[in-house]
Amino acid sequence: MPWPLYLALKQLFPTGRRFPFFTFISVTGVALGVALLIVVMSVMGGFGYEIHRMITDTQGEVQVKVSDGGVVENPADLIPVIAAVPGVVGVTPYAVGLSGLMYGEKASFPQILGIDLKRVESVVQLNRFIRPGSLDDLDDDTVILSVQLASSLGARLGDKVVLYSPLFFKDAMKKNDEVMLPRELRVVGVFEVGHQQLDSNTAIVTLRRMQDLYGLGHAVHGFNVRLAPGADVDAAVARFNAALPLGTGLKAYSWMDSFNDFLWVLQMEKNMFFFLLLFIVIVAAFSVTSSLLISVVRKTREIGLLGALGGRPRDVAICFCAQGLFIGTVGTVLGLALGLGVLAVRNDLIHTLTHLTQREDVFQKFYQLSQLPAHTAGADVAKIVVFTIVISTLAGVIPAWRASKLKPVEALRSE
Amino acid sequence: MSENLSSSPAAATNVQPSKLKAEYCVTPGASAGLEVVLSATALRKNYLSGSQRLEVLRGVDLAVAAGESVSIRGESGSGKSTLLNLLSGLDTPDAGSLLWSGRSPHPKDRARFLGMVFQSFYLIPEIDALANVLMAARILGVLGAAQRARAKELLALTGLVGRAAHLPAQLSGGERQRVAVARALMNSPRLILADEPTGNLDEHTGDSVVELLLSLCRETQTALVLVTHNAAHAQKTSRQLFLHDGKLSYG
Ligand SMILES: Nc1ncnc2c1ncn2[C@@H]1O[C@H](COP(=O)(O)OP(=O)(O)OP(=O)(O)O)[C@@H](O)[C@H]1O
Ligand SMILES: [Mg+2]
Numbered sequence: 001m002p003w004p005l006y007l008a009l010k011q012l013f014p015t016g017r018r019f020p021f022f023t024f025i026s027v028t029g030v031a032l033g034v035a036l037l038i039v040v041m042s043v044m045g046g047f048g049y050e051i052h053r054m055i056t057d058t059q060g061e062v063q064v065k066v067s068d069g070g071v072v073e074n075p076a077d078l079i080p081v082i083a084a085v086p087g088v089v090g091v092t093p094y095a096v097g098l099s100g101l102m103y104g105e106k107a108s109f110p111q112i113l114g115i116d117l118k119r120v121e122s123v124v125q126l127n128r129f130i131r132p133g134s135l136d137d138l139d140d141d142t143v144i145l146s147v148q149l150a151s152s153l154g155a156r157l158g159d160k161v162v163l164y165s166p167l168f169f170k171d172a173m174k175k176n177d178e179v180m181l182p183r184e185l186r187v188v189g190v191f192e193v194g195h196q197q198l199d200s201n202t203a204i205v206t207l208r209r210m211q212d213l214y215g216l217g218h219a220v221h222g223f224n225v226r227l228a229p230g231a232d233v234d235a236a237v238a239r240f241n242a243a244l245p246l247g248t249g250l251k252a253y254s255w256m257d258s259f260n261d262f263l264w265v266l267q268m269e270k271n272m273f274f275f276l277l278l279f280i281v282i283v284a285a286f287s288v289t290s291s292l293l294i295s296v297v298r299k300t301r302e303i304g305l306l307g308a309l310g311g312r313p314r315d316v317a318i319c320f321c322a323q324g325l326f327i328g329t330v331g332t333v334l335g336l337a338l339g340l341g342v343l344a345v346r347n348d349l350i351h352t353l354t355h356l357t358q359r360e361d362v363f364q365k366f367y368q369l370s371q372l373p374a375h376t377a378g379a380d381v382a383k384i385v386v387f388t389i390v391i392s393t394l395a396g397v398i399p400a401w402r403a404s405k406l407k408p409v410e411a412l413r414s415e
Numbered sequence: 416m417s418e419n420l421s422s423s424p425a426a427a428t429n430v431q432p433s434k435l436k437a438e439y440c441v442t443p444g445a446s447a448g449l450e451v452v453l454s455a456t457a458l459r460k461n462y463l464s465g466s467q468r469l470e471v472l473r474g475v476d477l478a479v480a481a482g483e484s485v486s487i488r489g490e491s492g493s494g495k496s497t498l499l500n501l502l503s504g505l506d507t508p509d510a511g512s513l514l515w516s517g518r519s520p521h522p523k524d525r526a527r528f529l530g531m532v533f534q535s536f537y538l539i540p541e542i543d544a545l546a547n548v549l550m551a552a553r554i555l556g557v558l559g560a561a562q563r564a565r566a567k568e569l570l571a572l573t574g575l576v577g578r579a580a581h582l583p584a585q586l587s588g589g590e591r592q593r594v595a596v597a598r599a600l601m602n603s604p605r606l607i608l609a610d611e612p613t614g615n616l617d618e619h620t621g622d623s624v625v626e627l628l629l630s631l632c633r634e635t636q637t638a639l640v641l642v643t644h645n646a647a648h649a650q651k652t653s654r655q656l657f658l659h660d661g662k663l664s665y666g
Binding site for chain 1: 496500503505506522523525526527529531533535537539540541542543546550551554555556580582598
């Protein structure tokens, strides 16, 4: 080992002596910063990951639809084409639109989703989200409501709700004699997927009911597609676009395309947090700098001696930079261990905290999650490690420069 | 590393002792026929403090041959430490020339050519006695089994058997200075510069440290320049010089 590294190690971790206080404090500062970074990045990543999971759980990885919002007239012809694309494990058509829904005196305008009962389970495990009730009970005369819609209407299983077609309003305006009568549907299920957008105001009916309601005939609005696990979504999207017939306006969209703005905001927030929390590491690095500066002053005579023994100023500088590097490295390792440890027990921690403050219900309402999600991405860890070690090493630069400027003659003379 | 800085006596053939010896030796006879390890000519050093100019060294001539021991005495403030700093190449003279084994000094050569002992011991507090001795070898860039063996042997020679694993804080002043002596000898230098090595030690301990320095230098044919206030110590060297009025003289 080159002597500057050897001496740097020995100054931080002296032979046969207990851990010096300076090393302890410096390492702790860096470790706390790293731990906080890893916890926050993982929780943010967890939210992103949960959202990804919710989106793909409820609509598959890819949607094929007409780009200008039009309808697909011949879904039966297209399903085999889509299903034939490599990597596809399921495809289901859907129709979607707003409509009026009444229960007694209460009215709402939910998004109505028409699903193909024969195919939907190949893409979305819808039954998993339905409680109480069951997807098996859904037919052309029944409806499944989202949890918040059901509670705002006050509708329960077995209650009858009235669904108005948009055509009803059109016909009524034209004062047609033959108006499209509203349909009475029985509630056979309530679903909750954990995704605010879907849970707040959605009703699920059969595709046929939806086509009838919107006067679509056999047309649909698009297809949800499930890919094999681990498939490259972007590559699949490209394959779809190559396979889809031209001139129909049909295009494939990945789940990321559909939620682009949302994901972008999430990424921005994550970057912002990273940037802000990095300042904790930077502040920790400042304390490393000041400790090392004190060390340079305290060790002036020994630095002079190193010169007298033939050590070059450059090597003296390396010795102090290396101390920053070692503090950063040890701090990073401890910080990662601490952060990952906290993440491992996060739900117990939150449970204890919310229990102590008696705010358990608030937490669940606010985040709509009973558990705090966490997903530690390798790229985040790498970023944290690299930044921390670079910053800590830079923390040694000023002390190193000071030390290398000391003239051995004057350093040895100093009292 | 050049050959003429190595410790092997055979390598001394590279220098021309006849030429160097005649011109610069304060006592020419003392170094006859031997390699001139150190040769300083007309060294001058001034300090400027404010507007005042302090002429500390006004032309010092000194030549030291291999195996020779030279003592330098002088009043406090006469410039002994200043002179040693110039000889060690740590400081630069305002005028004059300096040669290490016939070559102009280069910082790169210091670790192999020169060992230094000071009034303060300057041991590195975080590492044990053995590691302090080995520090000289680390800085030279050669550290292997041979160096470890040599460091242990030096600690044994300096009477520190069993203290190798002690930290400087666990050693007495005399023991620390012995470690410093061992460190100075670690790389088998051609020259040892000792600046009041007994200044911080009691009389008895001081005697034994000087005795040690002299005997080790004699055995290894290492030149020694010893700055001391102690007349008895000075008497034991092969040449006794005085620094007075910025110049070296005998008696
Ligand atoms: N860096 C400096 N700047 C100004 N004056 C200096 C400096 N270093 C030494 N001097 C002066 O030079 C003179 C010689 O100093 P030096 O340390 O060489 O004396 P010395 O002979 O070693 O004394 P002592 O026996 O007390 O150690 C002193 O008067 C001192 O004040
Ligand atoms: Mg002095």
